Amino acid sequence: MPTIRQLDPHVADLIAAGEVVERPASVVKELMENAIDAGANAVTVEIAHGGMSLIRVTDDGCGIAPDQCQTAFLRHATSKISSEYDLEAIGTLGFRGEALAAIAAVSRVELLTNQGQGLGTALSLEGGQLVEQEEAGCPKGTTMLVRDLFYNTPARLKFMKKDSAEGAAVFAVVQRLALSHPELSVKFIRDGKQELLTPGDGQLKSAIYAVLGRDLALGFVPIKGSGENMEISGFVSLPTCCRGSRSYQHFFVNGRYIKSRVMMAALEEAYRNQKMVGKFPGCVLHLTLRPNSVDVNVHPTKTEVKFQNEQQVFATVYHGVLAALNADKTRPQAVMKSVLPRQDTVTPNQTSFHDVTAPVTPQRATTPPPAAPVSKPQSTPSPFRRVTPLEKVVDASPVVTHKPVAQEKPKPEPVEKIAPVVEVEKPSVSEKAPPVEGKPAPIPVVEEKKAPAPVVEEPVVEETPAPVVEPEPEPTPQPQPEPWVVRGELFHTYIMVEQGDKVVLIDKHAAHERVNFDRLKAQNYQPMVQELLVPITITPGPQERQVLLDGQKVLEGFGFQLEEFGAGSIAVRAVPDYLETGDVEPTLLELAKKLRLTGWADPSAARDEVMHTMACKAAVKGGQRNDPQELERVAQKVMSGEVKYCPHGRPVAIELTRGELEKQFKRA
Ligand code: ADP
Numbered sequence: 254m255p256t257i258r259q260l261d262p263h264v265a266d267l268i269a270a271g272e273v274v275e276r277p278a279s280v281v282k283e284l285m286e287n288a289i290d291a292g293a294n295a296v297t298v299e300i301a302h303g304g305m306s307l308i309r310v311t312d313d314g315c316g317i318a319p320d321q322c323q324t325a326f327l328r329h330a331t332s333k334i335s336s337e338y339d340l341e342a343i344g345t346l347g348f349r350g351e352a353l354a355a356i357a358a359v360s361r362v363e364l365l366t367n368q369g370q371g372l373g374t375a376l377s378l379e380g381g382q383l384v385e386q387e388e389a390g391c392p393k394g395t396t397m398l399v400r401d402l403f404y405n406t407p408a409r410l411k412f413m414k415k416d417s418a419e420g421a422a423v424f425a426v427v428q429r430l431a432l433s434h435p436e437l438s439v440k441f442i443r444d445g446k447q448e449l450l451t452p453g454d455g456q457l458k459s460a461i462y463a464v465l466g467r468d469l470a471l472g473f474v475p476i477k478g479s480g481e482n483m484e485i486s487g488f489v490s491l492p493t494c495c496r497g498s499r500s501y502q503h504f505f506v507n508g509r510y511i512k513s514r515v516m517m518a519a520l521e522e523a524y525r526n527q528k529m530v531g532k533f534p535g536c537v538l539h540l541t542l543r544p545n546s547v548d549v550n551v552h553p554t555k556t557e558v559k560f561q562n563e564q565q566v567f568a569t570v571y572h573g574v575l576a577a578l579n580a581d582k583t584r585p586q587a588v589m590k591s592v593l594p595r596q597d598t599v600t601p602n603q604t605s606f607h608d609v610t611a612p613v614t615p616q617r618a619t620t621p622p623p624a625a626p627v628s629k630p631q632s633t634p635s636p637f638r639r640v641t642p643l644e645k646v647v648d649a650s651p652v653v654t655h656k657p658v659a660q661e662k663p664k665p666e667p668v669e670k671i672a673p674v675v676e677v678e679k680p681s682v683s684e685k686a687p688p689v690e691g692k693p694a695p696i697p698v699v700e701e702k703k704a705p706a707p708v709v710e711e712p713v714v715e716e717t718p719a720p721v722v723e724p725e726p727e728p729t730p731q732p733q734p735e736p737w738v739v740r741g742e743l744f745h746t747y748i749m750v751e752q753g754d755k756v757v758l759i760d761k762h763a764a765h766e767r768v769n770f771d772r773l774k775a776q777n778y779q780p781m782v783q784e785l786l787v788p789i790t791i792t793p794g795p796q797e798r799q800v801l802l803d804g805q806k807v808l809e810g811f812g813f814q815l816e817e818f819g820a821g822s823i824a825v826r827a828v829p830d831y832l833e834t835g836d837v838e839p840t841l842l843e844l845a846k847k848l849r850l851t852g853w854a855d856p857s858a859a860r861d862e863v864m865h866t867m868a869c870k871a872a873v874k875g876g877q878r879n880d881p882q883e884l885e886r887v888a889q890k891v892m893s894g895e896v897k898y899c900p901h902g903r904p905v906a907i908e909l910t911r912g913e914l915e916k917q918f919k920r921a
């Protein structure tokens with residue numbers, strides 16, 4: 254057995270340093286956190302060669318006293334905690350007193366610092382050893398210069414990626430810190446080029462705008478909510494602005510960037526059945542809770558935390574996000590791209606992320622222009638009267654104007670909407686919704702002058718409350734909804750509704766699908782079952798057949814009665830009555846195809862799939878002629894704000910403003 258020896262302190266330091274300082278990004282994180290802890294208002298981060306050759310972090314914080322400068326570089330030297338009890342409630346970002354020691358051990362460091370009175374201090378170290386310390390004139394604050402990272406640890410150096418990759422990691426760290434500290438003005442300079450400057454005005458929205466860009470900022474809605482002993486605030490993407498990856502999800506706990514499965518799951522659960530499959534919401538979410546109900550000391554780089562009560566965190570995030578999404582009343586705006594003579598009209602397409610409040614770029618320009626332009630929209634009561642093919646349909650029933658009347662009281666969210674992941678005792682949006690300031694957003698109720706056909710055959714699905722989420726920075730009063738009127742239908746696909754100074758185009762299939770889906774999803778849903786005298790036999794493939802038979806019980810809950818029926822077939826003896834007989838087979842076959850791989854293993858996902866399929870099949874189809882009353886009913890659901898996204902996250906309606914049209918016609 255070789256002799257056991259205590260490591261030389263220098264070697265021990267290098268090993269310890271490896272835990273804190275993995276790459277340039279970790280150095281920048283530690284130095285920026287020190288600046289924040291020092292009460293800085295502005296911090297500048299400068300790197301060269303991805304931070305490998307140079308990292309400079311300058312702040313205007315409190316500075317370090319001349320006789321403390323060397324101490325700061327000792328291991329476990331910190332001014333932030335002094336006893337084990339302080340560990341229970343850490344209010345600063347740093348606390349281990351390891352960062353400066355670790356960074357200094359593996360680089361050449363220069364420190365320039367001044368507390369704001371008299372001369373400051375300049376100090377330099379190499380591989381953790383003091384080279385010199387002297388007085389120096391410099392402004393209040395601290396500058397840390399770190400050169401030649403890992404110059405004395407070649408093994409570590411080998412693991413570094415390309416400068417561009419290291420630089421990108423540094424930038425990500427800087428961005429997160431900028432997002433978590435909107436009160437701090439953050440500047441980032443890479444190889445002499447400024448890449449970021451946040452205003453430091455204390456507004457999260459400003460920081461988001463600077464860091465994530467205009468596109469993303471425009472697709473965000475504010476959220477503010479609270480749970481037991483905790484608060485959630487920030488911004489989340491609208492369902493139509495979700496993206497292809499999770500890289501736009503930023504979670505912070507007590508101001509610290511973290512990775513959290515719980516928060517991520519809660520966020521995404523709130524978008525269930527509202528966003529497109531394979532898309533992920535972006536967010537900047539700040540959770541604030543008592544320091545002692547979260548342990549930040551579980552991971553060396555402190556990016557993972559342990560919550561004392563994960564369920565409460567889940568519920569707070571989930572309800573906060575859901576309330577924010579429900580409160581949003583905006584619709585994607587269609588903006589015509591350019592004015593070219595004889596150019597085909599715009600078909601506003603599926604709004605991409607870009608398009609939501611921003612212009613919709615036409616993707617197909619193959620649609621023929623509508624019949625004739627309107628000559629005098631100002632005085633004509635019905636500016637769209639010349640859209641001929643539809644006129645007949647609409648004119649069959651006199652035009653009905655809908656006026657919003659007194660508000661309905663918000664009803665609590667049905668229990669079913671609660672995320673299954675967590676057991677929450679009394680889930681109800683209204684309960685968990687953020688404290689209401691001001692009046693609840695008006696929920697327009699449509700009054701019909703002409704004998705209205707009831708909206709679908711059964712009582713209207715309870716409207717989810719529109720919890721008031723105070724917008725940031727200033728709450729804008731919800732404008733009183735204006736009366737609207739259905740003006741016709743385009744391509745037998747889009748219902749055209751005129752409301753005040755805009756036209757709302759409703760995708761009738763998508764909207765109807767959502768209406769159906771919500772009805773199926775309502776907690777009190779009881780299928781009206783229609784027994785068939787002659788059963789429908791379907792012959793799916795062997796795997797599909799198995800899936801359907803495995804799901805017999807669940808499907809029964811939705812009104813389907815299935816039975817094995819020799820030779821690879823299935824007999825359908827009863828069906829939900831609102832599905833047309835002709836739609837039964839396609840519904841079941843499509844469902845079986847969708848569930849072939851996953852089966853019923855995740856019961857709630859599978860149930861959603863059943864509802865999606867039924868809702869889609871029972872919905873009016875694009876291209877199909879529909880009775881005007883049917884269109885009225887669909888329009889009513891959309892105009893009341895009850896229906897916003899189809900179950901796959903596509904918007905059900907877009908708006909085209911009169912202003913936009915007038916621009917095109919050169920009237921404005
Ligand atoms: P920790 O942040 O965990 O306390 P560090 O090694 O990062 O440990 O820093 C050691 C100490 O040096 C800090 O506790 C603080 O007192 C001082 N310090 C470091 N950076 C700064 C700075 N930018 N401004 C003022 N003081 C600083």
Ligand code: MG
Nearest residue numbers: 283287347352
């Ligand atoms: Mg520190």
